[in-house]
Amino acid sequence: MKLCMIGTGYVGLVSGTCFADIGNQVYCVDKDINKIKKLNSGISPIYEPGLDELIKNNFNAKRLIFTTDLNKAISASDIIFICVGTPNKKGTLNVDLSFVYKCVREILLHTKNKKIIVTKSTVPVGTGDEIEKILKKKKKLFSIISNPEFLREGEAIRDFRYPDRIVIGSNNKNEFNTMKKLYSPLISKGAKFFTTTRRGAELIKYSANAFLATKITFINELANLCEKSGIDVEDVALGIGSDSRIGSRFLRAGPAYGGSCFPKDTKGLVSAGEKFKTNLSIVKSVIKSNHDRVNLLTKRVHKILGNNLKNKKIGILGVTFKPNTDDMRDSTSLKMIPYYCKKGAKVTYYDPSGEKFEFKKLKNCEFKKNINDTCKDTDLIILLTEWDEFKSLDFKKLNKKRNFIIYDLRNLYNPKEMLNKKIKYFSVGRPNFN
Numbered sequence: 001m002k003l004c005m006i007g008t009g010y011v012g013l014v015s016g017t018c019f020a021d022i023g024n025q026v027y028c029v030d031k032d033i034n035k036i037k038k039l040n041s042g043i044s045p046i047y048e049p050g051l052d053e054l055i056k057n058n059f060n061a062k063r064l065i066f067t068t069d070l071n072k073a074i075s076a077s078d079i080i081f082i083c084v085g086t087p088n089k090k091g092t093l094n095v096d097l098s099f100v101y102k103c104v105r106e107i108l109l110h111t112k113n114k115k116i117i118v119t120k121s122t123v124p125v126g127t128g129d130e131i132e133k134i135l136k137k138k139k140k141l142f143s144i145i146s147n148p149e150f151l152r153e154g155e156a157i158r159d160f161r162y163p164d165r166i167v168i169g170s171n172n173k174n175e176f177n178t179m180k181k182l183y184s185p186l187i188s189k190g191a192k193f194f195t196t197t198r199r200g201a202e203l204i205k206y207s208a209n210a211f212l213a214t215k216i217t218f219i220n221e222l223a224n225l226c227e228k229s230g231i232d233v234e235d236v237a238l239g240i241g242s243d244s245r246i247g248s249r250f251l252r253a254g255p256a257y258g259g260s261c262f263p264k265d266t267k268g269l270v271s272a273g274e275k276f277k278t279n280l281s282i283v284k285s286v287i288k289s290n291h292d293r294v295n296l297l298t299k300r301v302h303k304i305l306g307n308n309l310k311n312k313k314i315g316i317l318g319v320t321f322k323p324n325t326d327d328m329r330d331s332t333s334l335k336m337i338p339y340y341c342k343k344g345a346k347v348t349y350y351d352p353s354g355e356k357f358e359f360k361k362l363k364n365c366e367f368k369k370n371i372n373d374t375c376k377d378t379d380l381i382i383l384l385t386e387w388d389e390f391k392s393l394d395f396k397k398l399n400k401k402r403n404f405i406i407y408d409l410r411n412l413y414n415p416k417e418m419l420n421k422k423i424k425y426f427s428v429g430r431p432n433f434n
């Protein structure tokens with residue numbers, strides 16, 4: 001099939017490349033000429049394991065075309081995917097749909113024959129209806145479908161190839177067959193093809209993210225209780241997660257959830273609730289609890305190092321919101337590192353995805369190119385993101401200082417082993433912080 005992906009951000013680029021890889025001709029369009037130039041010279045603007053190679057293969061096979069020419073891409077395609085950003089409006093819970101609507105107006109301008117328009121961007125309930133209104137002048141030319149994306153950063157290619165389900169929302173049943181044909185290589189490998197109304201699909205996306213965020217927040221709050229009552233939260237997660245009605249995934253206690261999706265989509269769902277005069281009190285309290293958690297875990301360092309952090313040396317391993325991504329959005333490190341610097345600590349950090357501009361202007365904060373230099377001579381090592389290369393470290397070799405401490409926010413290490421090595425060790429949801 002011939003597809004046009006508008007927006008070469010995370011969703012557009014990964015799904016566009018993967019659609020090409022299963023045999024489609026895909027035009028990836030972006031206004032950003034530098035991005036398109038980069039892509040045309042084989043450089044991916046985003047960090048995603050395996051993506052560079054997949055782009056190269058499909059580009060060379062001429063199935064993947066990168067262009068700024070929207071008119072050409074639309075004319076050549078049967079299905080147009082809207083993959084532009086839907087951020088929160090600054091300081092509010094509302095979703096900014098201006099990029100989506102701008103894109104729809106451009107589609108209207110360039111379309112001369114029948115097209116299917118698919119929203120892949122995460123959009124609030126009723127957005128498809130609004131799109132239909134914008135397109136009413138040429139309404140016979142368009143079918144508007146919702147097909148939310150469920151891929152995770154860092155695992156995106158695998159998630160595309162082996163999705164748990166493909167959700168298609170349309171008010172026109174005829175379009176289900178076209179979408180089924182498009183996804184048939186994945187359906188034949190076992191992916192569930194689920195159809196519903198357009199509004200239904202829009203809400204499913206927000207509900208999935210809000211539910212997962214709730215699950216994480218639930219275990220994080222239980223972790224606080226475990227710390228005070230002498231229980232290991234990992235036992236609780238295993239004990240409840242083995243119940244197939246609950247499920248074991250997304251029950252890892254740790255820092256506040258972050259990234260470009262959960263924080264934005266929980267707020268977006270509350271805002272949709274407000275629009276339809278429905279109080280989503282659970283989601284509201286998840287947002288608050290997650291916000292409080294960033295402060296709680298940041299300030300906890302005082303319980304470890306005392307009130308005065310002046311000249312204390314703190315080494316931080318991993319600053320992205322999770323491993324296998326360079327994404328810093330809503331990462332706990334954005335709060336933690338400036339706070340420690342402000343308190344006079346000397347912070348060094350290392351992240352496998354490289355130095356972060358967010359910390360460049362901070363006094364007392366230095367990026368180190370490896371784990372060794374980050375941990376050397378520190379009073380405290382904070383493990384913030386569970387990258388593979390942090391999983392088996394010999395801290396005694398890394399830090400010759402006597403009395404150095406480890407604060408492991410991802411429970412990567414075994415407390416008993418740390419005790420045997422006589423390393424002072426703090427983690428999350430284990431009885432450390434009485």
Ligand code: UGA
Nearest residue numbers: 149150151152153216250251252254257258259261321322
């Ligand atoms: C999330 C969803 O998992 C995807 O299905 C969805 O497509 C995507 O948002 C999106 O809407 O685009 P992502 O933001 O890439 O994916 O990251 P996750 O792997 O879901 O992690 C989100 C946050 O939760 C991270 O901060 C992670 O560290 C945290 N987390 C996750 C935990 O603290 N504990 C867990 O058990 C799992």
